[in-house]
Amino acid sequence: MPDPTYRAAIVGTGGIAHRHAQSIAALGDRVQLVAVAELDADRAADFAREYEVPNVYAGADELLANERIDLVHVCTPPQTHAPLSIAAMRAGVPVLVEKPTALSLSEMDDMLAVEAETGVPVLTVFQHRYGAAAVRLRRLLRSGALGRPLVAVCETLWYRDEDYFAVPWRGTWDAEGGGPTMGHGIHQYDLLLSVLGPWAEVRAAAGRLSRPTDTEDVSMALARFADGTLATVVNSVVSPRETSRLRFDFELATVEVEHLYGYSDDHWRFTPAPGHEHLADLWTADAAAPPSGHVLQIAAILDAFDAGAEPGVSLADARRTLEFAAATYASAFLGRPVAAGEITGDHPFARGMDGGAVPWAQTRKETTA
Missing domain, CATH: 3.30.360.10 (Dihydrodipicolinate Reductase; domain 2)
Structure with missing residues (x-):
């Protein structure tokens, strides 16, 4: 039986977002990039065109409210990592966030509290x-x-x-x-x-x-x-x-x-x-x-989803x-x-x-x- 196709979205289209989009594409039918959110409309359109993303949103809240997503990739500047991750958890969407996970241990503890409340995981990109x-x-x-x-x-x-x-x-x-x-x-x-x-x-x-x-x-x-x-x-x-x-x-x-x-x-x-x-x-x-990189970590996350296991790298570990x-x-x-x-x-x-x-x-x- 073929692996299920997961639906992914990316928030932010800066340099590291391209690595995420390329890694998603490398995983073939296992996962599809279905939406992107970006404040800069021109940059969002260029990104969506390059990676054939069907849906573009002006912000994360709009994306989370309108899409069925299995994993949202947060690729924005560090000061937005915690609030965007918390918004996704409250929307019931697992998160893969670029490093650093948060700006402080206090922010991490806030995220851990929301994770405990919602049961939705936040995972950090530590691909090595x-x-x-x-x-x-x-x-x-x-x-x-x-x-x-x-x-x-x-x-x-x-x-x-x-x-x-x-x-x-x-x-x-x-x-x-x-x-x-x-x-x-x-x-x-x-x-x-x-x-x-x-x-x-x-x-x-x-x-x-x-x-x-x-x-x-x-x-x-x-x-x-x-x-x-x-x-x-x-x-x-x-x-x-x-x-x-x-x-x-x-x-x-x-x-x-x-x-x-x-x-x-x-x-x-x-x-x-x-x-x-x-x-x-x-x-x-x-x-x-294959070399260490995002592809291997994203594949491991999807493997954990398939098995009903806890994916890494967990908030507590990060x-x-x-x-x-x-x-x-x-x-x-x-x-x-x-x-x-x-x-x-x-x-x-x-x-x-x-x-x-x-x-x-x-x-x-x-x-x-």
């Missing part, structure tokens, strides 16, 4: 979890074949020039929620967290070193995990030779990947410890495996990643370690990633006055 090598790594770690994790390195060293930040919402706390810690490196350290599990403490530093932003353009964190593993996490948008790199040192092997915006199996390297060379047989690369971002900022700006579970309720860094404590905020106000 779904690549074949990442799935293999988590399986081998759970099996005990690699021994316990000891050390990890996570680096997102990207380059964004001043023209990139000319878009009004970029590089602002109110609209983007943060700098590379929120908007760029989050994909890499989400993958790190999906492998290593619960973190216990973060010590961090952050700076606005070069770019004309309100937010940081570099952050560095040292994380201690619940099992004692130590990891460094670096997020940058001032690095001319761009790379995304993860390295895991287990007792019995090192597993590492270097790529940029998406990896294939060929980007990974497996090095067994001396005396454990036989473990290399467990790392069987699949040259035919909140743990967002809490790591909040702890990075809090530690950097308060100058002390921050423990997991510390940022709750009315904590300043629960209300916003800047926590009202950005050390260069006054300097920027003076220089722009």
Whole structure:
């Protein structure tokens, strides 16, 4: 029996929306893009024409009221993610939202409350979890074949020039929620967290070193995990030779990947410890495996829908990643370690990633006055 055809819609037609539309098209008869919502009528028409979308709406509310949708993709600027997701949940429509899921832990908690009330899930785009090598790594770690994790390195060293930040919402706390810690490196350290599990403490530093932003353009964190593993996490948008790199040192092997915006199996390297060379047989690369990306995550969501299972990445899971971002900022700006579970309720860094404590905020106000 053929898989059922799901009906999808996209809200927002900026750059990342094209990735979603292309991924939906790549899944063939499993899912159809039936509607799009966009405030800019000309851009909406161009997008609908390019991807053969039959229905175009001026806003999300109109779309949700008039279409039967199985999954709505939220591809708008970050400050709209939480309100649009809540509106979709109240309309009974599951959501796939681009990162960051929300601007703050407080917004995440509001979303979790509505999810509990409605029973409608909100899922976050963390597509790098779904690549074949990442799935293999988590399986081998759970099996005990690699021994316990000891050390990890996570680096997102990207380059964004001043023209990139000319878009009004970029590089602002109110609209983007943060700098590379929120908007760029989050994909890499989400993958790190999906492998290593619960973190216990973060010590961090952050700076606005070069770019004309309100937010940081570099952050560095040292994380201690619940099992004692130590990891460094670096997020940058001032690095001319761009790379995304993860390295895991287990007792019995090192597993590492270097790529940029998406990896294939060929980007990974497996090095067994001396005396454990036989473990290399467990790392069987699949040259035919598709690269990490939106297609794999959307397919996994549809598989979960088919099976009546809980799809990923859930709000509760995404909140743990967002809490790591909040702890990075809090530690950097308060100058002390921050423990997991510390940022709750009315904590300043629960209300916003800047926590009202950005050390260069006054300097920027003076220089722009």
